[in-house]
Amino acid sequence: MNILLMSCGSLSFILLAAHFLRSGDISIAFAMIGSIFLIFLKRRWSRYISAIILSAGIPVWIMTAAGSIQQRITTDSPWIRLSVIMGLVIAFFILISFLCFKSVKNIKERETDRWAGGAVLLTVVLLIIGRWKAPYQMIIFDRFVPGSGMAEIVLLGIYSGFITELFLTLKNTSKLRVRMWAGFSVVFFLQFILGISGIDQFLMTGNLHIPVPAVIVGGPVFRGSGFFMMTLFFVTIAAAGPAWCSYFCYFGAWDNVAARRAGKCGFIPTKNILIRVLILAIIVFTVYMFRIFSVSEIAAASAAICFGLTGLIIMRMMSAKRGVMIHCTSYCPIGLIAALAGKISPFRIRIEKTCSSCMACSKVCRYGALGNNEIISHKPGLTCTLCGDCVNVCHNNSIHYNFYGLSQKTARALFTVIVVSIHAVFLGFARI
Ligand code: SF4
Ligand code: SF4
Incomplete structure (x- = not known):
């Protein structure tokens, strides 16, 4: 079950990354790449965060499907095969989000879970604000590969969760x-x-x-x-x-x-x-x-x-x-x-x-x-x-x-x- 969840979860993040890369949202694509690590951690907080991100992917795919099908219909192009494929992608995301939420119960509960989760969120939010508002390009990864700072932000969030747990x-x-x-x-x-x-x-x-x-x-x-x-x-x-x-x-x-x-x-x-x-x-x-x-x-x-x-x-x-x-x-x-x-x-x-x-x-x-x-x-x-x-x-x-x-x-x-x-x-x- 765990291996299945981890491989399907990683695939889902890769699909989301590919989708955002295609639509030009490089930063979000990198954030999805960084999030792959979350699914491999046996912690309640990381599983919850993965499940929330993956379920947020469902409306993304619904909107993408609706837009693409609409476009095909307007241009009189074949759309049935596309709707079947997109339907399968949506179903896959519903299933993986459900499994991800469900798997939380199988992970040992720790007293530190909500604090570690809080540290992940606080770190990510602070870094995103810094990246967005500061007068300089603040995140080091961004300076080498534009957009990749978001992957660094997610990784630092995970690091923060672990260190909080240790403390x-x-x-x-x-x-x-x-x-x-x-x-x-x-x-x-x-x-x-x-x-x-x-x-x-x-x-x-x-x-x-x-x-x-x-x-x-x-x-x-x-x-x-x-x-x-x-x-x-x-x-x-x-x-x-x-x-x-x-x-x-x-x-x-x-x-x-x-x-x-x-x-x-x-x-x-x-x-x-x-x-x-x-x-x-x-x-x-x-x-x-x-x-x-x-x-x-x-x-x-x-x-x-x-x-x-x-x-x-x-x-x-x-x-x-x-x-x-x-x-x-x-x-x-x-x-x-x-x-x-x-x-x-x-x-x-x-x-x-x-x-x-x-x-x-x-x-x-x-x-x-x-x-x-x-x-x-x-x-x-x-x-x-x-x-x-x-x-x-x-x-x-x-x-x-x-x-x-x-x-x-x-x-x-x-x-x-x-x-x-x-x-x-x-x-x-x-x-x-
Ligand atoms: S840690 Fe020491 S060196 Fe740094 S600001 Fe405080 S007093 Fe100064
Ligand atoms: S060890 Fe000294 S400096 Fe550190 S918290 Fe205690 S009183 Fe403050």
Whole structure:
């Protein structure tokens, strides 16, 4: 039954792809090609999505049949054979959609099914909006084969479903988060290197953007334009709060890797907030002066590179020794903005009164947000990035994700769907 369903399902997607290719809808044709993978997955969410797409094919074939038969009749051409063929195609699609829906019951139900399905849909919708509305060709596949971005979107949707499922099933998600985050950073820098080595398709705007987070603020202050990255940053912050600094930032991923090399977690400097405010103020002021005195782009870019290199030295010399992310908690100005602006997101980490002050969570917090004071006051510090590592280790279940009115479990699942979807969207976008 399964093999029959998979082969007939794939054939149906291929038929739809051929139909859309013929009618010139290349993007939808590619989306159908990407959807073939859905039918091979033994998950309820993928089967449901396949069934919905295939049933949406029924009216497509009915309209195609009606149009073609009508045309034959008007031109006095033979139409009976065509109507039989189209009738068979429609019947085939009705049958395969029915079988697909029916097969859902034979697949083991998982608690994570609807969240994984939600992540697939959210990823696909966000990527389609980005592809459609952004001022640049955002999806990397599209830049090489026009239209093929839709196949990439479907594949990233499937990836997002799987990662969400993993996050919600694993007991400790720390390693998964780090791998996912570092994986994104590798893809980011690989595209950046390919872009600057001459393959322009890998540069989102076609212009060079120094991959140092401070440039997200410094760039627009210097140029007085180019707010794309800043907008992307604030949209992410509004949706996922300071999780920018524990899931998405291409640079912070390496501070995390450095801090983990030390094994044990240390402490962050006590005056870290003052240091960061000062660094942010110096950057904005310096860049503004660059602009006033018309400093060349090359000189400004060199200053940004020096700032980034100093950050790498801090990672190597301090984070790797202390076991906490000194670069991200005490040096990077964007981290400060993410922490402050992140308050607009309703997601929080909450410490319950049941906390026994065992400090197990404190020992895994690489952001130094769970010192003695924070545990006593039952409130994580400003450097908390909602990474979730502490949630994994509390034996009392006293520390958890919180979102107004939602249960702990739902808050965590919703947060996961959002961060994984944004991660998949970032993976799909070409680099600046
Ligand atoms: S603090 Fe800066 S480098 Fe670190 S993750 Fe946040 S934005 Fe990235
Ligand atoms: S308090 Fe918890 S969620 Fe916040 S940064 Fe520390 S380990 Fe991550």
